[in-house]
Amino acid sequence: MSLPMHAQDALSSFEQAAGWEQRARLLMQWGERLAPLNDAEKSDANRVHGCESQVWLVAELRDGQWHFKGASDARIIRGLLALLLVRVEGLSNAELLQLDLPAWFNQLGLARQLSPSRSNGLNAVLQRMAQLAAGT
Template identity: 75%
Template sequence: MSLPPAAAEALHTFQNAAGWEQRARLLMQFGDRLPPLDDADKNDANRVHGCESQVWLLGSLNDGHWQFSASSDARMIRGLVALLLLRVNGLSAAELQQVDLPDWFNELGLSRQLSPSRSNGLNAVLQRMNELAG
């Protein structure tokens, strides 16, 4: 499955990063660029359960392609979620089911920074996306 253009661009940026510190900075920058959600959208119905941090997720279907928006109260998680959104936005429900989360973060060079709780949280976000798309 080919990557959406924004995801391919992010992948290139991370693969050219010189070491973990630069990747961590990039991660924060991606999180900071995430468009903020309205306070009204930060409600329990949009909250992803299974994350230690608070994460809110919204999804909409446009011409068979999903567009997600999300936010988190934790800066590191916001960055990881931003990179997940780059990977999944514009996919069909069937393509969304094929996304390999560990592989994506491994390609970005971020997998060893994913603690079990962060990994579980991101899996919960992806699972919620699939529920919305289902």
């Protein structure tokens, strides 16, 4: 499965980062790229449960391709969410359901920095995406 363009950009920038401090800075920068959600989008229906921080996910299926927007009140989670969203942008249902989230964060060199609670939170986001892709 080839990477969406922005995911390739993310991978390139993280591969060039020397060490965790640079990756952490990059993570914050990616988080700032998330388009803000309006108050209506920050509804309870869009809230992802299973995250320690508040996370919202807005999904739209257009022409068989998924488009997501997200937000979080936590800076690190916002960055991780941004990196997840660029990875899943434009995927079909089948591609979304096959996504290997740990492999993606391994490629970015971020897997070791994912605490259990952050990892659980991201998995909750991915599960929500999978539920949407499965039509539930």
